[in-house]
Amino acid sequence: MIHIRNASQVVTVSGASAAPKRGKEMEQLDIIEGGGVVIEEGVIVFVGEEEEAGKYVELHGGNGKEVTVIPAEGKIVTPGLIDPHTHLVFAGSREFELNLRLQGASYMDILNAGGGILHSTLQTREADEEQLLMEAGKRLDRFLTHGVTTIEAKSGYGLRLEDELKQLRVARTLDSTHPVDVVSTFMGAHAVPAEYKHDPEAYVRSVIEDMIPVVAQAGLAEFCDVFCEEGVFTVEQSRRILQAGREQGLKPKIHADEIVPFGGAELAAEVGAVSADHLLHASEAGIRAMARSGVIAVLLPGTAFFLMAKPADARAMIAAGVPVALSTDRNPGSSPTESLPFMMNLACLTMRMTPAEVLTACTINAAHAIGRGDRIGSIEVGKQADLVLFDAPNYMYLQYHYAVNLVDTVIKKGRPVYE
Ligand code: NIG
Ligand code: FE
Numbered sequence: 151m152i153h154i155r156n157a158s159q160v161v162t163v164s165g166a167s168a169a170p171k172r173g174k175e176m177e178q179l180d181i182i183e184g185g186g187v188v189i190e191e192g193v194i195v196f197v198g199e200e201e202e203a204g205k206y207v208e209l210h211g212g213n214g215k216e217v218t219v220i221p222a223e224g225k226i227v228t229p230g231l232i233d234p235h236t237h238l239v240f241a242g243s244r245e246f247e248l249n250l251r252l253q254g255a256s257y258m259d260i261l262n263a264g265g266g267i268l269h270s271t272l273q274t275r276e277a278d279e280e281q282l283l284m285e286a287g288k289r290l291d292r293f294l295t296h297g298v299t300t301i302e303a304k305s306g307y308g309l310r311l312e313d314e315l316k317q318l319r320v321a322r323t324l325d326s327t328h329p330v331d332v333v334s335t336f337m338g339a340h341a342v343p344a345e346y347k348h349d350p351e352a353y354v355r356s357v358i359e360d361m362i363p364v365v366a367q368a369g370l371a372e373f374c375d376v377f378c379e380e381g382v383f384t385v386e387q388s389r390r391i392l393q394a395g396r397e398q399g400l401k402p403k404i405h406a407d408e409i410v411p412f413g414g415a416e417l418a419a420e421v422g423a424v425s426a427d428h429l430l431h432a433s434e435a436g437i438r439a440m441a442r443s444g445v446i447a448v449l450l451p452g453t454a455f456f457l458m459a460k461p462a463d464a465r466a467m468i469a470a471g472v473p474v475a476l477s478t479d480r481n482p483g484s485s486p487t488e489s490l491p492f493m494m495n496l497a498c499l500t501m502r503m504t505p506a507e508v509l510t511a512c513t514i515n516a517a518h519a520i521g522r523g524d525r526i527g528s529i530e531v532g533k534q535a536d537l538v539l540f541d542a543p544n545y546m547y548l549q550y551h552y553a554v555n556l557v558d559t560v561i562k563k564g565r566p567v568y569e
Pocket of ligand 1: 237266267270377405408453479481482483484485
């Protein structure tokens with residue numbers, strides 16, 4: 151039994167296990183001032199005022215049960231942070247692109263010239279599983295030190311069956327060996343590989359016919375994602391890919407309206423995507439359609455920051471009733487960071503989300519964006535005990551004392567894994 155004792159605030163973010171929070175609900179954190187949390191066998195068994203927590207431990211902690219006390223005076227406890235959009239598994243890095251971009255080349259210029267995602271694809275194809283495990287494992291360690299207890303990870307740097315499978319196997323191995331849980335997404339439609347440059351349609355067919363069925367049958371992914379963007383995959387191709395994924399049991403996600411307005415938000419609503427991500431250029435009609443269909447907007451303020459672009463209109467989405475989640479988009483080109491807390495700072499300062507909305511976006515709404523809202527994302531009795539203690543007197547302080555790591559302790563499935 152673990153007793154987290156007398157936190158200045160326990161930020162429960164409770165009451166939304168069945169559906170993500172939207173509109174004004176995103177402001178409701180259900181905070182317990184002077185609170186305690188009790189954990190047994192990896193599960194939260196009590197959350198409430200410290201006095202009551204103490205009584206619970208006295209009553210249930212006997213019979214030789216060892217009680218570990220984690221003093222939390224002056225700290226806050228939140229649900230473990232969840233990152234619902236990463237490209238975790240790849241080889242190498244692309245720091246040389248920064249100078250090109252500073253000289254005026256755009257992200258898409260670099261991709262169209264055979265760099266960008268295609269550069270990382272060459273490096274990833276060359277790497278064996280051991281190297282990928284080592285590189286991705288380091289990234290996962292860094293996520294953990296920043297309070298992240300579950301992430302989603304996409305393939306998409308293989309762009310041919312054997313290398314896509316290799317990436318997904320690495321993600322699965324990390325899921326079973328690393329304290330951070332990894333939820334996998336197949337993203338063979340991340341770019342058109344060089345060998346299909348003159349026949350992108352043939353590559354789309356290969357994704358649909360050769361890759362999706364094998365990935366699904368091997369149980370290597372839960373979701374299917376596509377980079378729906380001008381010059382990458384059209385709306386029509388994206389629709390076919392997502393439908394093919396769905397037929398094989400892979401739930402749709404989509405990189406939508408990242409670089410130009412392209413109808414990605416509308417497509418997300420049409421296919422009933424679990425989430426539409428990026429959305430920097432989502433149309434008003436697209437946002438309304440997402441709200442009607444219950445598509446979660448996964449916003450990536452670090453990508454806008456790193457590409458020196460105007461961020462997504464989070465306020466319009468929240469006003470329209472779209473549930474919003476946040477993510478790093480961790481990848482080697484548009485967002486090389488594992489700091490979800492810095493994304494939280496950016497969400498406040500560049501998208502005017504409130505500190506309360508931001509916490510909702512990185513916990514329960516992020517959990518729903520990866521189909522885990524019933525198990526994680528809030529501090530409630532019966533949920534998996536994934537928790538973070540921050541060295542902060544209250545939750546607002548997290549967004550105020552910015553760009554430093556305030557994580558004090560991370561608890562995963564009831565076990566302290568970082569302190
Ligand atoms: O989400 N936009 C496409 N994919 C990633 C970037 C991947 C890369 O540049 O390696 C993104 O921004
Ligand atoms: Fe991405």
